[in-house]
Amino acid sequence: MNVQFKKGVLELCVLVLLDQKERYGYELVQKISEQIDISEGSVYPLLRRLTKEGYFTTYLKESTEGPPRKYYKLTDVGRNYLQELLDEWNQFSNGVNQLIKEGVHDD
Amino acid sequence: MTKDQFLSTLNTSLKRLSTEERHDILQDFEEHFAIGVGEGKTEEQISASLGSPHQIAKELVATYHVDKVETTATTSNMFRAVWAVIGLGFFNLIIVLGPFIALAAIILSGWIAGISFIVSPVIVMINTIIYPEVFNFYNLFFSIALAGLGLLITIGMYYVTRTVTRWFVRYLKFNVRFLKGGLKHV
Incomplete structure (x- = not known):
């Protein structure tokens, strides 16, 4: 898939995953890379940026194995932003799907 | 690794x-x-x-510089931010550097025009001192009117520069957010 396109979608994926529950970085990276082929390291700059913009808060939680993990929690601002992105995404993908359907129908 | x-x-x-x-x-x-x-x-x-850790670092550094120019919009901060965003990938070179040079040229020429209009009475005076025989009132009045116009242009340029800077920082942010950087080429 087009690289430019994927990066915007990555943001949406992170927001959707955090809307379900609070998660730590590694977990987010695994969840996304199960579905989409990404350079896993690029999720961390994204998480930092969105945290700085106030979409997430973070806290450390002890883990039964290994060092404490940094969890990300979606804020209200983040949730509103997710809603905006979701609306845009739905509008966009509906449009493309509609065009594909018409295209296939015409053949 | x-x-x-x-x-x-x-x-x-x-x-x-x-x-x-x-x-x-x-x-x-x-x-x-x-x-x-x-x-x-x-x-x-x-x-x-x-x-690549280099690519990850590039993205973090670009975000850092764009944040910095957003809080303190100095010329050197702007250059660093533009440079860092360009470094993210070849595509950014085209879509960031082109508009940046064009806007910077327009803004610079606006300032030069405004400031040189303002100092034009001074130039007429210097000219009069050096060549007293060519002095005429038309030149003086014209240059004073020009200085007034230059003042307006300069004040206008102040606001234009601020607005364009703010707009361009948003454009840089958009670039960091949506365009290539850290994702695999497919």
Whole structure:
């Protein structure tokens, strides 16, 4: 898939995953890379940026194995932003799907 | 690449950032490696999936510079931010550098026009001192009117520069957010 396109979608994926529950970085990276082929390291700059913009808060939680993990929690601002992105995404993908359907129908 | 190699490359590429922030970033990757190793992966596998530490650093540095120019919009901060965003990829070179040069040229010429209009009475006076025989009132009045116009242009340019700067910073942010950087080429 087009690289430019994927990066915007990555943001949406992170927001959707955090809307379900609070998660730590590694977990987010695994969840996304199960579905989409990404350079896993690029999720961390994204998480930092969105945290700085106030979409997430973070806290450390002890883990039964290994060092404490940094969890990300979606804020209200983040949730509103997710809603905006979701609306845009739905509008966009509906449009493309509609065009594909018409295209296939015409053949 | 082992964990130590990955982290030290990342660390060196991030030297522009504050120690605190750099420590925080490295901590995130430490954690990533620790959990991965706990799941039975090797350090090499983990760093291969993470991708190039240089590219990760580039993105973090670009975000840092764009944030900085947003809070303090000096010319040097703007140049650093533009440079960092261009460094993200070839596509950014085209869509960032082109508009930047065009806008910078327009703004610069506006300022030069405004300021040279303002100083035009001074030039007429200097001219009069050097060649008293060519003095006429038309030149003087014209240059005073020009100075008034120059003042308006300069005040206008102040607002134009501020608005364009704000707009361009938003454009840089958009670039960092949506355009290539850290994702695999498919």
